[in-house]
Amino acid sequence: MTRAASLTTALPMAITQGDPAGIGPEIIVQAFRDAPADLAGAFVVGDVATLRRAAQAVVRPGAPAVPVAQIDAPADALRVPPRCVPVLQLPGIPGPQPWGRVSAEAGRAAADCVAWAARAALRGEISAMVTAPLHKEALAAAGVAFPGHTELLQAEAAAHQGLAVDAVPVRMMLASDELRTVLVSIHVALRDAIDAVTRGNVLQTVEIAHAALLRSLGRPPRIAVAGLNPHAGEGGLFGREEATHIAPAVAAARALGMDVHGPMAPDTVFMRARHAPGHPGEFDVVIAMYHDQGLIPVKYLGVDKGVNVTLGLPLVRTSPDHGTAFDIAGRGEADASSLIEAVRVARQLSA
Structure with missing residues (x-):
């Protein structure tokens, strides 16, 4: 099938501009310029002037600026030529903001773009949404009630389905070619993250990860569950969470037929799961107990290849x-x- 034929049968993909004071608009323009085949049929939800400023910021010596075109509807993106950035102008959002400065205006613009794309995806008008980075302090300054993308998308999905937020459990997965990790808790203080390590939360995380990877891998995933404490508690010497919460959750998941192992020492489980040349990992994913435990290993292996995927939503959302x-x-x-x-x-x- 030719590119033109394939695009006429596909839904467009939305990319949110992110915080306009950050690098989001720049990397979007670069992506359209440098990977036109991958970006075919995608469009940006945001502000045209902000993307045009970004296009000027990434001009290469001796090369023309990347063109930025305003479109009227998502379907128009399917007819935009390669290396041109199609932007759906979102009404009411501010134009370019000062580079590198936290502001309520920038936070509100970023949140509004995410909300628009989420609603379009939930209505089936776009195939997926990719979110450029936003700034959590700017979100708070704008009075947004959610600390990040994941929680905002969870609320949108719940509202669309007429459900309470807790009825749409979601989890963050960070994935690269070498390692995948799914988090029990996300953007909370470390003290609160420890309290979130309960049998129910750990089991729910395993179930969500299992369902998502079963679909994407086409086979049951091999799941490792990290402990919370050093040496996974060392038999209770360094903490009881493994015995009282994590191990029972693992046993319950295994009783449901899942290939789950743990709790394992958090200082070695990521190495065991890592897929390296000539060294296939023992596991397809590691369930981490809190944000930094899971994200540091993936980001250390290469922030340029890591992808954030929100699991549990009735839509596809990824992010750098x-x-x-x-x-x-x-x-x-x-x-x-x-x-x-x-x-x-x-x-x-x-x-």
Whole structure:
């Protein structure tokens, strides 16, 4: 099938602009410029002037600026030529914001773009959504009630289905070619994350990860569950959470027929799960007990290839695994590799 024929039968994909003061708009423009085949049929939800400023920021010496075109509807993206950035102008959001500065205006713009894309995906108007980085402090300054993408999308999905938020459990998965990890808790203080390590939460995380990877891998995934404490508690010497919460959750998952192992020492389980050249990992995913326990190993292996995937939603959402990088915003130095990989993963998941 030709590119033109395939696009006429496909739904477009939305990419949210992210915080306009950060690197999101820049890496979006770079992605359209450098990976036109991957970005075919995608469009940006955001502000045209913000994307045009970003296009100027990433101009290469001796090369023309990447064109940015305003579109009137998502379907128009299917007819935009390669290396042109189609932008659906979202009414009411502000234009370009000062580079690298936290502001309520930027936070509100980022949140509004995410909400628009989520609703379009829930209505079946787009195939998937890829979210450029937003800034959690800017979200808070704008009065947004959610600390990040995951929680905002969970609320949108619950509202669409007429359900309470707790009735739509979601989890964050960070994935690369070498390692996948799914988190029991996400954006909470460490003290609260420890309290979130309960039998019910751990079992629910395993179930969500199992269901998602069963679909994407086409086979039952091999799941490792990390402990919370050093040495996974060392038989209760360093904490009782493994014995009272994590091990019972693992046993319950195994009773349901899942290939689950643990709790395992958190300082070695990620090495055992890592897929490296000539060294296939023992597991397809590691269930981590809290944010940094799971994200540090994946990001250390290569932030340019990591992809954030929200599991449990009735839509496909991926994101690069880095933040807004205010310190380099506007310089044209940001690397679009993780965003391009997020687009690729979104296409795979929505196929």
